[in-house]
Amino acid sequence: MAFEGNRRKVSSHLSQNESLVFEKSSPGKKAYKMPPLDVPDVDPETLLGEAARSDLGLMPELSEIEIIRHFTRLSTWNYAIDLGMYPLGSCTMKYNPRVNEFVARMEGIAEAHPYQPESLSQGALAIIHLLKSCLLDITGMDTITLQPAAGAHGEFTGILLTRAYHQSKGNPRRKVIIPDSAHGTNPATAAICGYQVENLRSNSLGMVDVAQLEQIVTEDTAALMLTNPSTIGVFESEIHKIADILHAKGALLYMDGANMNALVGKTRPGDFGVDVMHLNLHKTFSTPHGGGGPGSGPVAAKKILEPFLPTPVVVEGPPDQDGRRMLRLDYDRPQSVGRVRMFYGNFGMFVRALAYIMANGPDGLRQTTEDAVLNANYIRKNLEDVYELPYRTPTLHEVVFSDRRQTQKGVKTGDIAKRLIDYGFHPYTTSFPLIVPGALMIEPTESESKEELDLFIDAMRQIAREAEENPELVLNAPHATRISRLDEVTAARKPVLRYTPAGEKV
Amino acid sequence: MRYLPKSPGERIAMLKDIGAGSIDDLFSTIPEEYRLERDLVVPRQMAESEIVEYFRQASANCATGYTSFLGAGAYRHYRPVIIDSLVQRGEFLTSYTPYQAEITQGTLQAIFEFQTMICELTGMDIANASMYEGSTGAAESVTMAVRITDRTGVFVARTVHPEYREVMRTYAQHQGLEAQTLPFGDDGRLDLAALEGSVTDETACVLVQSPNFFGVIEDIPAIAEIVHRKGALLIVSIAEAISLGVVRPPVEADIVSLEAQSFGVALSYGGPYCGVIAAKEKYLRQMPGRLVGETVDTEGRRGFVLTLSTREQHIRREKATSNICTNQALVALMATIFLTVYGKQGIRELATHNLAKANYAARQISGVGGARLLFDGSPRFNEFVLETSESPDQLNAQLLKQKVIGGLPLSRWYPELGHASLWCTTELNTREQIDQAVSLLQHESEAALTRA
Numbered sequence: 001m002a003f004e005g006n007r008r009k010v011s012s013h014l015s016q017n018e019s020l021v022f023e024k025s026s027p028g029k030k031a032y033k034m035p036p037l038d039v040p041d042v043d044p045e046t047l048l049g050e051a052a053r054s055d056l057g058l059m060p061e062l063s064e065i066e067i068i069r070h071f072t073r074l075s076t077w078n079y080a081i082d083l084g085m086y087p088l089g090s091c092t093m094k095y096n097p098r099v100n101e102f103v104a105r106m107e108g109i110a111e112a113h114p115y116q117p118e119s120l121s122q123g124a125l126a127i128i129h130l131l132k133s134c135l136l137d138i139t140g141m142d143t144i145t146l147q148p149a150a151g152a153h154g155e156f157t158g159i160l161l162t163r164a165y166h167q168s169k170g171n172p173r174r175k176v177i178i179p180d181s182a183h184g185t186n187p188a189t190a191a192i193c194g195y196q197v198e199n200l201r202s203n204s205l206g207m208v209d210v211a212q213l214e215q216i217v218t219e220d221t222a223a224l225m226l227t228n229p230s231t232i233g234v235f236e237s238e239i240h241k242i243a244d245i246l247h248a249k250g251a252l253l254y255m256d257g258a259n260m261n262a263l264v265g266k267t268r269p270g271d272f273g274v275d276v277m278h279l280n281l282h283k284t285f286s287t288p289h290g291g292g293g294p295g296s297g298p299v300a301a302k303k304i305l306e307p308f309l310p311t312p313v314v315v316e317g318p319p320d321q322d323g324r325r326m327l328r329l330d331y332d333r334p335q336s337v338g339r340v341r342m343f344y345g346n347f348g349m350f351v352r353a354l355a356y357i358m359a360n361g362p363d364g365l366r367q368t369t370e371d372a373v374l375n376a377n378y379i380r381k382n383l384e385d386v387y388e389l390p391y392r393t394p395t396l397h398e399v400v401f402s403d404r405r406q407t408q409k410g411v412k413t414g415d416i417a418k419r420l421i422d423y424g425f426h427p428y429t430t431s432f433p434l435i436v437p438g439a440l441m442i443e444p445t446e447s448e449s450k451e452e453l454d455l456f457i458d459a460m461r462q463i464a465r466e467a468e469e470n471p472e473l474v475l476n477a478p479h480a481t482r483i484s485r486l487d488e489v490t491a492a493r494k495p496v497l498r499y500t501p502a503g504e505k506v
Numbered sequence: 507m508r509y510l511p512k513s514p515g516e517r518i519a520m521l522k523d524i525g526a527g528s529i530d531d532l533f534s535t536i537p538e539e540y541r542l543e544r545d546l547v548v549p550r551q552m553a554e555s556e557i558v559e560y561f562r563q564a565s566a567n568c569a570t571g572y573t574s575f576l577g578a579g580a581y582r583h584y585r586p587v588i589i590d591s592l593v594q595r596g597e598f599l600t601s602y603t604p605y606q607a608e609i610t611q612g613t614l615q616a617i618f619e620f621q622t623m624i625c626e627l628t629g630m631d632i633a634n635a636s637m638y639e640g641s642t643g644a645a646e647s648v649t650m651a652v653r654i655t656d657r658t659g660v661f662v663a664r665t666v667h668p669e670y671r672e673v674m675r676t677y678a679q680h681q682g683l684e685a686q687t688l689p690f691g692d693d694g695r696l697d698l699a700a701l702e703g704s705v706t707d708e709t710a711c712v713l714v715q716s717p718n719f720f721g722v723i724e725d726i727p728a729i730a731e732i733v734h735r736k737g738a739l740l741i742v743s744i745a746e747a748i749s750l751g752v753v754r755p756p757v758e759a760d761i762v763s764l765e766a767q768s769f770g771v772a773l774s775y776g777g778p779y780c781g782v783i784a785a786k787e788k789y790l791r792q793m794p795g796r797l798v799g800e801t802v803d804t805e806g807r808r809g810f811v812l813t814l815s816t817r818e819q820h821i822r823r824e825k826a827t828s829n830i831c832t833n834q835a836l837v838a839l840m841a842t843i844f845l846t847v848y849g850k851q852g853i854r855e856l857a858t859h860n861l862a863k864a865n866y867a868a869r870q871i872s873g874v875g876g877a878r879l880l881f882d883g884s885p886r887f888n889e890f891v892l893e894t895s896e897s898p899d900q901l902n903a904q905l906l907k908q909k910v911i912g913g914l915p916l917s918r919w920y921p922e923l924g925h926a927s928l929w930c931t932t933e934l935n936t937r938e939q940i941d942q943a944v945s946l947l948q949h950e951s952e953a954a955l956t957r958a
Contacts, residue, residue: 021619021846032586032852037859038937039866044752044858047865048885051723053754057626059850067846068588071839074612075597078604082596095509096600099554104774105590108565113576114776115914116569117906123567124775130549137547149638149777150832152819163680188819188829192649194680197824235535265546266533272540282832290593290836291613292603292796293636294778310676338676342579342641342669343776351561358560361551364507370529371510374520377532381524394535418608427606432820449511450520481608483803491801491813495790497632498622499800 004473005462009084009455010424012480018073021060022499031064058501077482078291079426085452089398089429089441090183090231092261092283094372097359100286100352109351114343118328124347125327128314131354135279138365139257140270141300145309147345151258154278154297155189155225157310160337161276161301162223162252163193164308168335169250173222176254179208181232181433186225186256195222202435206232206391210241217249223276227256228269231433231441233376233395235262243273252276260284261445262373262397265366269300276301281346285353296349307335312344371446372397375453379442382457386464390436397445403438411467411474413438418485419466419477423459507551568775573939574911575867577889577930578719579640579667579745580776581768583856584934586847589770589840598839603796603832607811613835614810617798620782620842627845627853628744628762629755630784635796636838637830640765641670643781644713644743645677646794646828647763650783651711651739652683653792653827659709659738660685663696665718667745668919674713688712694722694881694891702732709738716742716756717749720928721864721889722881730758748932749887751857761785770844771837780837791817794828856933860888863931867940868892871929874944875951880926889930891916891923894947896954898927904950910943 045052062070079086086093104110112124132144148154159176166172176190179200187197198216203209207230217224224246229235236242243253255269255277261284263269269277281287281296289295301309312329319325329344360368373396380389380399387401403413417427417440429441444453467474478484512520517529526532533541552560574582593599597612604610604617617635624633637643648660660678662671664687671687678685688704691697696714705712712733716724726742733740742756747768756762767779785793791814799813819826848856868890872879880891894901898915905912913927920926931940 018615020615020622022622025849027850029849030851031847031849032856034852034855034859034933037862039862039940042858042862042865044861047861048723048753050727051725051754051885053750053752053854056751056850056853059623059626059853060846061849061851062846064588064847067843068592070846071592071598071616071843072595074615075592075595076612077610077615078597078601078612079606079609080597081600086600086602088602091602093600093602097509099557101594101599103558103561105772106561106565108568108570109561110772110774111570111582112568112775113574113582113773113911114580115576115578116572116574116911117902120569120572120906120911121775123564126567127561127564134546134548149642150830152829152831153638153642156829160676160680184818184820184823184826185829185831187824188822188826191824191826192677192681192829194682237535237537239540240537265542267536267540267542271542272537280832288599288836289602289832290599291601291610291617291839292835293833294638294835294837295832296778338679339641339669339672340676341673341777342639342667345776346778347775348772348778355557355561358549358552358557359509359554360507360548362545362548364510364551365546365548367507367510370532371512371517373532374517374524374529377524377526378520394532396532396535417606421606421609426602426609446510450516452511478608482611483608483807483809484805486607486803486809486811487801488811488813491799491811492816495797495813496800497618497790497797497813498625499618 004470005466007423015076015482016073018070020499021062021070022058024066025060025062027061029061029063031062031067084424085444085448085456086426087428087442087444089443090258092443092445094286094445095447096286096288097356100355103355104348104351122327125314127350127354129327131350134357135298135300138264139277139300140268142303143306143309144298144300146298146350147310147341148297148299149341149346150295151278151280151297152185152189153340154299155185157299157340158254158276158278159189159193161305161308162254164337165305166222174220176222177216177224181230181435182225182227183256183258205393206230206234206435208236208242210238213242214245217245217251219249221249221251223252223254225254225256227259229259229262229396232391232400233398234393235396239272258283259397262369264369265362266369276305281349281353286356287349287352294346294349296346308337310338310340311336368446375444375446375448378453379444379457383460386461387440398441398443400436401440402436403440406467407438409467409471411471413440415474415477416463419463419474420459421478422480425456425459572909572911575913575929575931576911578914578928580773581746581932582773582934583748583768583932585770585772589843592843593836593839598836604812607809611809614798616839616842618800618810620838621798623845624764624782624784627750627755628764628784629757630762631787632790633782633784634793635798636834637781637783637795638834639777639779639781640743640745641673643763643783644670645674647741647761647783648674648711648713649677649681650792650794651741651761654789655710655739657708657710658683661688661704661709661712663688663714665690665696665720666713666715666743667719670743693884694720695724695884696729698728701729705733705736705738707736709736711739711741713741713743715745717746717887720881720891721886723753723885723887726756727758746887748857748860751853752861753887766841769841771840778834778837780834780841792827795830795833859933863935864888864890867931870940870944871947874947888932889928891926891928894925897925901950905946908946910946
């Protein structure tokens with residue numbers, strides 16, 4: 001079906017077809033050249049005996065130009081922040097500054113071996129030390145570990161700290177309370193840390209039902225895992241009461257920091273009663289998502305959890321004769337929960353996050369938060385007459401609509417999302433949070449100009465009209481992409497997870 | 507602020523449109539007593555040139571211009587230039603997890619190629635889209651084996667990287683698992699008799715590493731035979747992925763957990779790296795992490811999607827196979843490009859160079875001043891353990907003066923090995939560097955004799 005809307009942001013253009021590397025391969029082609037071997041050559045069969053390998057299987061053989069074209073062609077099939085607005089709610093798809101990439105690749109940083117002597121790692125340790133102090137002030141917490149590799153890994157670490165804390169008081173407790181609006185990682189994390197998950201239903205405002213919380217918190221509650229602002233973008237105004245209820249029973253308040261982009265420089269979790277939280281450097285602090293990672297999930301905590309942090313911890317040594325303090329790695333931490341990852345964490349992400357903080361400074365970080373919230377509210381204001389707003393509570397950095405009006409014509413959030421692709425935007429997050437049936441979860445971040453926001457609003461309004469007047473157009477979207485909707489059912493029923501030459505079976 | 511695309515006038519116009527008097531009106535739901543009224547204590551806003559200068563100095567305050575013989579789970583290999591050219595394309599760098607398949611086919615096809623290459627190299631049927639890194643990948647492999655077998659006994663070879671074992675312990679402790687270590691023999695390999703005496707009908711899995719932490723290649727077929735006899739699963743962890751170019755893949759294993767850092771990923775002081783789990787096809791439903799599968803669109807054209815997500819946290823919540831969400835996609839892309847550049851012949855040639863360098867270095871260094879090669883006679887890849895008469899810390903201090911970083915002292919993990927250190931040579935260590943280390947060690951041992 002031809003495009004019917006008025007598409008201002010994009011025009012179609014050709015994109016190159018490209019096979020799999022294995023299909024392009026031809027024996028004898030090379031893209032590498034080894035230097036001459038300057039030590040006596042060896043025969044692997046002689047040295048390794050039965051442990052020697054004879055064949056590498058189906059590995060590709062291509063020249064360099066073909067490899068450049070292969071991956072460049074593939075790249076053109078991706079949408080990216082660099083191309084336009086990427087309003088995935090909860091994901092904070094903000095601009096990834098290029099200076100971050102540049103400094104992360106400096107020789108002493110990129111080639112630092114994790115076991116090189118501490119005396120030769122002072123630059124790297126200083127980066128860790130400074131980033132820690134920045135993140136501590138931003139969160140208002142007392143202590144922090146940068147070891148976790150991603151947000152979910154941070155949750156794991158934070159709940160382990162919680163468990164170790166309770167254990168030190170004689171009883172690890174059995175339950176972790178999780179609101180029904182939470183990210184799926186929260187209950188999954190509680191479960192792998194050996195806790196029972198107790199569900200907490202949100203109230204009519206989409207917020208924590210404080211009365212119900214008061215009823216279910218007992219001396220068997222280890223923690224409440226709370227996202228604040230919540231996944232519908234609402235700040236829990238009664239946060240101090242929530243914290244008090246937990247603390248009265250000796251339980252801890254864990255904060256999922258996925259939405260920290262709404263708070264930086266405006267308020268601090270440490271000040272409003274949070275005991276332990278994780279940050280996502282790949283959300284709030286601009287390190288690139290890279291198609292799904294790497295991330296980094298530092299965990300900040302109050303003093304009471306400090307003894308339990310994963311080893312090692314970067315500490316300042318005693319001053320030398322010039323008064324300078326060497327930084328070193330402290331492994332002597334008898335109460336530690338242990339390691340959650342080898343070495344010290346995703347150091348390359350620390351470098352990028354620190355470069356981002358430096359580029360902003362205190363004024364830039366505050367302005368960033370304000371712009372993120374301004375953008376989300378601008379979208380809310382300009383779409384709330386065409387999309388259902390299930391919770392009218394004021395929101396911060398994101399806005400969640402529902403598809404209730406559009407479903408009357410059979411059009412669901414996933415369809416609207418696919419249609420948005422035709423207008424040149426990445427879809428918002430669909431069908432989450434679970435407390436909003438048919439959710440459209442929109443987080444613009446601070447990185448969008450008024451011009452881009454207006455184009456987005458215009459596209460969303462056109463789609464609402466299309467859903468009304470020509471639902472088929474939306475139901476069959478996208479129309480302008482290389483491929484149309486994929487058969488996900490067959491993909492899951494008969495999984496093909498690797499390439500095999502035609503006709504061959506593994 | 508240079509990253510923010512708004513003029514003051516636009517901000518005012520937007521606020522007006524919203525109906526807010528000031529920006530603080532939008533934050534009115536935050537109780538007043540919790541509003542931060544001061545500036546954050548972070549460095550002041552810096553110019554790009556200042557940021558670059560800060561990191562230039564930090565970089566200079568790390569070991570540049572040193573010869574290194576460090577390995578032990580993080581390996582220095584040449585990284586072809588096109589890796590960084592390609593991964594810095596914004597379409598890869600600034601894209602999210604490919605949930606919207608129609609506009610992320612680039613990432614999806616690259617991951618499908620990655621999964622295929624990992625299967626080919628490891629000898630497994632299936633591979634996931636990546637894990638955080640090798641140690642957490644190994645730990646998640648263990649919990650995967652526990653789910654498959656519905657047993658709780660776990661044995662870990664002491665020849666597995668000590669930090670991997672620590673991570674495994676952290677993961678296992680609250681899941682009711684009983685993890686025990688298995689000793690190694692005089693040959694630096696897992697003690698097969700101890701293995702045989704330990705594995706029972708309650709054992710879920712045995713985790714070994716090959717090449718192991720000492721650089722020695724384990725006897726995987728023999729280990730598998732013992733493990734499988736009791737219905738337990740064998741997990742093989744591989745920390746030095748380049749070894750797969752010349753070392754027989756662990757085809758007898760049930761699960762392989764690979765650290766792919768050696769495939770074109772910078773050392774970067776320990777991360778980000780790239781773990782990946784590969785396994786026999788029958789264990790597919792218990793695999794953690796993302797999987798990309800091939801399918802067709804409404805017009806029959808080939809395309810790729812994230813699939814089998816009913817295993818994952820965003821669907822299954824507390825019943826998921828793992829809580830993993832973000833993984834290491836961009837790093838997996840680096841590995842995919844690296845493997846495409848070296849290809850079928852290059853990976854083998856590269857691995858052979860590593861083998862030759864380590865063989866030369868081990869022969870030259872052992873014998874110097876009474877230094878002795880431990881576990882000699884066992885097959886090894888690019889690392890070897892050296893026992894010296896002086897403590898490795900003392901020796902290394904002397905080497906450092908000549909800008910040489912010697913082998914990693916092992917006493918912190920293996921006190922019974924005495925003055926032992928773990929040396930690694932890759933294709934990047936020249937003969938000249940190896941010869942220099944030999945002569946420095948020679949010199950130091952003579953000086954020590956004189957001191958005595």
